[in-house]
Amino acid sequence: NAGVTQTPKFQVLKTGQSMTLQCAQDMNHEYMSWYRQDPGMGLRLIHYSVGAGITDQGEVPNGYNVSRSTTEDFPLRLLSAAPSQTSVYFCASRFRQGGQPQHFGDGTRLSIL
Amino acid sequence: QQQVKQSPQSLIVQKGGISIINCAYENTAFDYFPWYQQFPGKGPALLIAIRPDVSEKKEGRFTISFNKSAKQFSLHIMDSQPGDSATYFCAAVRPGSWGKLQFGAGTQVVVTP
Numbered sequence: 717n718a719g720v721t722q723t724p725k726f727q728v729l730k731t732g733q734s735m736t737l738q739c740a741q742d743m744n745h746e747y748m749s750w751y752r753q754d755p756g757m758g759l760r761l762i763h764y765s766v767g768a769g770i771t772d773q774g775e776v777p778n779g780y781n782v783s784r785s786t787t788e789d790f791p792l793r794l795l796s797a798a799p800s801q802t803s804v805y806f807c808a809s810r811f812r813q814g815g816q817p818q819h820f821g822d823g824t825r826l827s828i829l
Numbered sequence: 830q831q832q833v834k835q836s837p838q839s840l841i842v843q844k845g846g847i848s849i850i851n852c853a854y855e856n857t858a859f860d861y862f863p864w865y866q867q868f869p870g871k872g873p874a875l876l877i878a879i880r881p882d883v884s885e886k887k888e889g890r891f892t893i894s895f896n897k898s899a900k901q902f903s904l905h906i907m908d909s910q911p912g913d914s915a916t917y918f919c920a921a922v923r924p925g926s927w928g929k930l931q932f933g934a935g936t937q938v939v940v941t942p
Contacts, residue, residue: 720872747927747928749929751930751932756838756934756935757831757934758831758833758835758918758932758933758934758935759873759918759930759932760932761929761930764927764929766927774929806872806873808872810928812927816928817863817875817878818875818928818930820872820873820874821872822870822871822872823870823871823872
């Protein structure tokens with residue numbers, strides 16, 4: 717099992733550019749989520765999905781878009797990148813039933829110039 | 830405003846010593862308190878977790894102490910080893926929130942040989 721796979725690992729963008737961060741999991745997890753990690757702020761939830769076709773906003777959703785067309789994939793789109801979106805992005809997944817641990821990918825380090 | 834406050838920001842401990850990380854929360858609705866361990870370049874991984882109906886949980890050298898009345902919980906790493914050098918995050922989860930994690934800011938622990 718590969719677990720949660722995130723691509724790319726690193727990316728540099730210019731302000732105003734758009735891009736998609738990819739996340740795939742092979743554990744048949746219903747629940748998937750995106751977090752951003754910033755120094756001194758821990759990880760903050762951007763968007764999450766409880767199953768294919770169902771998404772909802774987290775704590776810091778502005779400037780990001782998601783969709784969930786399959787159980788395996790949960791891409792995160794930056795519509796018009798801003799320097800404030802410079803961060804490390806983590807995707808996580810778990811089984812939907814309560815008490816299950818979240819499995820995190822190894823992150824995408826994104827810099828917006 | 831961070832719902833889970835974590836301290837200290839960083840910690841240096843000698844091999845064999847005890848590392849102690851503290852977290853405090855305000856929302857009494859939280860009912861699940863996990864700790865995550867993160868190594869450089871990797872995603873967080875669940876280390877140990879506790880529910881508020883117990884005051885202490887131990888797994889190997891890692892112990893969570895929970896004080897429900899004070900709304901505080903802490904992680905103790907006994908006999909700290911250089912391999913324990915990592916960033917540790919406490920988190921809290923509300924029931925009915927699809928397991929959404931509210932993270933503390935993180936503590937960087939360095940264990941010196």
